Amino acid sequence: MSQLIFTADPLTTATAGAYEYDGKVPYMTAQASQRGLLPSAQYFRLNTDLAGTNTATTQNAFGVGVTLSTSTTYAIEYTAVFTKSAGTTSHNFGISFGGTATLNNIYYGGSWNNTNTAFTSGVNTGANTFASNVTTNINLITGSTAAGRFIEIYLKGTLAVNLGGTLIPQYTLSAAPGGAYSTLTGSYFLIYPIGSSSGNINVGTWA
Amino acid sequence: MSSLVLAADTLLSTPTVGSLEFDGKSFYSTPLTSQRGLVPGAQYYRLNADYAGASSTSAQGIFSVGTGGTGLAVTLSGSTIYEFDMYLIFSKSATATAHNFQIGFGGTATINNILYGGAVNGTAASFAAGAVAAAQSFDSNTATATTVYAAAATATMSVRTYLRGSVSIGTGGTFIPQYTTSAAVGPYSTLAGSFMYIYPLGTSGGAISVGSWS
Numbered sequence: 001m002s003q004l005i006f007t008a009d010p011l012t013t014a015t016a017g018a019y020e021y022d023g024k025v026p027y028m029t030a031q032a033s034q035r036g037l038l039p040s041a042q043y044f045r046l047n048t049d050l051a052g053t054n055t056a057t058t059q060n061a062f063g064v065g066v067t068l069s070t071s072t073t074y075a076i077e078y079t080a081v082f083t084k085s086a087g088t089t090s091h092n093f094g095i096s097f098g099g100t101a102t103l104n105n106i107y108y109g110g111s112w113n114n115t116n117t118a119f120t121s122g123v124n125t126g127a128n129t130f131a132s133n134v135t136t137n138i139n140l141i142t143g144s145t146a147a148g149r150f151i152e153i154y155l156k157g158t159l160a161v162n163l164g165g166t167l168i169p170q171y172t173l174s175a176a177p178g179g180a181y182s183t184l185t186g187s188y189f190l191i192y193p194i195g196s197s198s199g200n201i202n203v204g205t206w207a
Numbered sequence: 208m209s210s211l212v213l214a215a216d217t218l219l220s221t222p223t224v225g226s227l228e229f230d231g232k233s234f235y236s237t238p239l240t241s242q243r244g245l246v247p248g249a250q251y252y253r254l255n256a257d258y259a260g261a262s263s264t265s266a267q268g269i270f271s272v273g274t275g276g277t278g279l280a281v282t283l284s285g286s287t288i289y290e291f292d293m294y295l296i297f298s299k300s301a302t303a304t305a306h307n308f309q310i311g312f313g314g315t316a317t318i319n320n321i322l323y324g325g326a327v328n329g330t331a332a333s334f335a336a337g338a339v340a341a342a343q344s345f346d347s348n349t350a351t352a353t354t355v356y357a358a359a360a361t362a363t364m365s366v367r368t369y370l371r372g373s374v375s376i377g378t379g380g381t382f383i384p385q386y387t388t389s390a391a392v393g394p395y396s397t398l399a400g401s402f403m404y405i406y407p408l409g410t411s412g413g414a415i416s417v418g419s420w421s
């Protein structure tokens with residue numbers, strides 16, 4: 001046997017050792033009454049650099065979108081590095097989410113940093129934080145004029161979907177820099193359902 | 208079938224590819240030869256609407272007042288180590304008094320040790336989406352309320368925290384994420400979308416080592 005397929009059923013009293021599925025989320029209960037959700041992540045990782053375009057447009061950060069279900073809340077996480085090595089036209093760099101899914105609410109945030117060189121491994125000082133409760137663009141960098149630039153972003157968050165559809169992680173350049181950004185190999189995005197979108201998510205013994 | 212209940216048992220002496228195991232503390236799966244992995248079964252809480260706290264210097268719940276009035280609590284087991292992760296935004300629009308914004312943990316569980324930390328930041332403005340420069344790092348090895356941000360004497364203030372850590376539980380009980388302000392201000396609200404999750408890693412009293420670490 002290489003697979004087990006569960007039918008969806010309402011959750012009942014949590015039992016230690018149980019694996020359950022309610023039609024939205026898989027759960028396991030490792031400790032008595034402490035039901036936990038299992039991150040079953042839709043996962044995308046770039047295996048080669050993804051070149052963007054040298055245009056003042058919103059661009060697909062990973063080259064893909066993910067399809068989400070109606071009335072479902074999801075957790076998201078991504079680590080991404082964007083870099084370019086040419087072009088000195090002043091521009092802003094921001095991130096956003098596009099797609100056809102409609103959201104009830106979203107919150108995401110994390111830390112980011114950048115340097116005025118193309119990507120190199122190592123430590124960079126002067127990190128910053130960001131947070132957002134909208135899908136629209138938030139600028140991380142404004143007035144960038146250096147030919148070389150790399151931007152590292154570490155993001156986590158959650159979003160509640162109203163009507164299902166696609167979700168597309170994006171970045172926006174306010175002007176064509178003179179050289180395109182690339183999303184570097186190893187950048188990844190994961191997303192997994194954590195419950196319905198009708199209220200607080202409360203899994204386990206929170207009371 | 209919508210559920211499968213595993214009996215707790217000693218883990219296989221040799222991890223078997225394709226196996227799903229349960230030892231009474233945690234679940235494990237082994238997708239690759241000898242690489243047994245921990246399956247995080249997270250107790251999860253996410254706010255769907257802003258939660259307004261109180262203008263007080265007492266410790267208060269991050270997510271709600273909770274059953275006991277000291278904050279929404281999660282119940283943890285004795286002699287167990289947990290990992291947790293929490294992304295939290297706090298914002299206020301009243302009371303121009305300088306204060307320290309502190310994070311800590313209350314509840315009835317006794318703690319053998321704890322370490323958590325991450326990036327924190329704040330601005331003298333109500334929360335607005337976007338980037339904020341000059342983040343600070345924060346680390347703590349105590350459940351006692353610890354200052355994460357020294358807030359200036361402005362009415363509007365928002366504090367952003369991105370924290371991860373682990374806690375070793377001695378005697379099981381409740382574990383309550385809380386915040387404290389050194390002056391009665393605001394109140395702060397915990398913003399919609401803020402979340403915390405926590406899942407068991409194994410037995411307390413030693414290092415946690417799952418997989419091929421050697």
